[in-house]
Amino acid sequence: MNDRKPTIVLGMPADNQIHKTIESALTYHGFDVINIAVDGQEFRYPSFASRLSVKIRQALGDKHAKRRLKSRLLTESFEQQLDAAGGSADYALFIRGDTYTPEFLQDVKRRVRGNTVNYQWDGMSRFPNIRDCAALFDKFYVFDPADIRPSENYLPATNFYFDHNINLPETPPNDIYFVGFHMEPRRAAITAFARETEKLGLKTDLAIGGLDMSEAELRRLYPENIRTFIGIRRFEDNLKAAQQAEILVDFKTPAHNGLSFRPFEALGYRKKLITTNAGIKKYDFYHPDNVFVWDGEHLDGLTEFIARPLHEFPPEIYQKYSFGNWINYILDIEPHQKISLPE
Template structure:
């Protein structure tokens, strides 16, 4: 990847503020040479007393659950447009929306007026946030990461996740690293693995986020660190880059591959995951990725004792942020990206 590869180009990005994700995008984009305008999503707005009454009526009487979300999105619009107008760039080359269901159509249309090409990536299942369906046609290019969503609109394009390529591999501090939120369907497996790693004498950093006292109590005596505040996206990536093996769990509501998997590709790490979908991709190698099926961890010790198998540079570059961005913005990507079912 080349620093300043997009020198002189400009881009608007609108991304939900999940653990510092907009800043992480901005840093990598600026590393590549872009001038970046970030449309914020984290402004706090109140819908007011009358709208609260309407929200309660619609939610509990009419069983409509989108009113509050729509109203908050509308109230954010004025502040978001002010950010857009403050930019000294009159016409941007590109615009990119991540989770565009969180942004109102009026904002998207205003951004369209100020840019040459506008793309979107819905990295959550379409049916989970049905407001997105009315916005798909507002974009020049619209991507989904769940292959099952492709049949829902002829305009949809396939796209995997990626790894940020402005952060490089570091010297290892941990043997195994994991950070995530408490989920009932995976906690027993996580505890099982954490105990296994401890018995093997491995230096682990296994972190679980929850505000629930009851859930925190369940892991109190386990080799798992309870954290009451999420780790930022940047700090998490640095931790990944400093670990030999990364632990990952699939989310049952999606059919796709997490960013954690692609980070192990970019930073040359081994992966332990319960997502069998990784076996179907070109980056899969059993020496690098241990797939847990039916909670069976037989063979894990052998996996941990074998060295990392170096992937071809083409595979590593294919799933980088730079190549991903070229594909999203239609700037002649070095390698095509596709989803596998």
């Protein structure tokens, strides 16, 4: 009897540490994981000599000296982990494959027996460089319906909810939960929503983060019942906080039309959802008792929505959007339910 677990290479940005949650989920579902996530925010030179060498090359006009060093170090780390796993892997999953050089992607693919796939959880227009390496993958998935085009061999997928380490309180301490980054186009809607929840006397956990500004600058932009912070919040902390509220809130990112993680967390954790993404009405898990689609201006009907009981779906809907089904679908492992995007 062969009890060997399949080995999967996981490559993605490491900025908010969601890669650790995905690695944990993959392990839960029976994979051995080679994690090659890269931090786009920080890079530490391995030695003073390596730093000096890069600076000299840059001074001589080599604009890609640092990138090549990072790629070489990543390749060395990958090969060490791969050798420890037996010299090859069964699958490779990249999320935002444009984070890596085409040469590195090709090297990984040569060492993988099964599918090497990419999931682009940002709109293609947001990181257009991914188009240059899309053909390197056996399967290429997008989450924005606008990116499904007959002329390109992109496959549909959505985000998902993590179906491991679920710790839901019997009585959630908060009514409303939202965390996100400051984006000027949605500031007015977030501000209006925060003020309305205060009028209704709802217990909220609302937070806005910023990157290229000071804490004082960010603080001046939002009402007092929204906490502000500078930097990137760990995804695991966000996930735990989401499980502590009755209702999750999702403000659409202007850059794309795909659904964020928040709608799927609401579905999987049996929460209600308030969202400004009207596209959710086209998905098979939409129900007006569970999802309040807000136009960003008028909150008429919110009180009645909160009071209505949650609509329960058939078990296969919850299974369809779980991470367990998602990874089987992405890697083409049976059994799985197919995931589609609305037209």
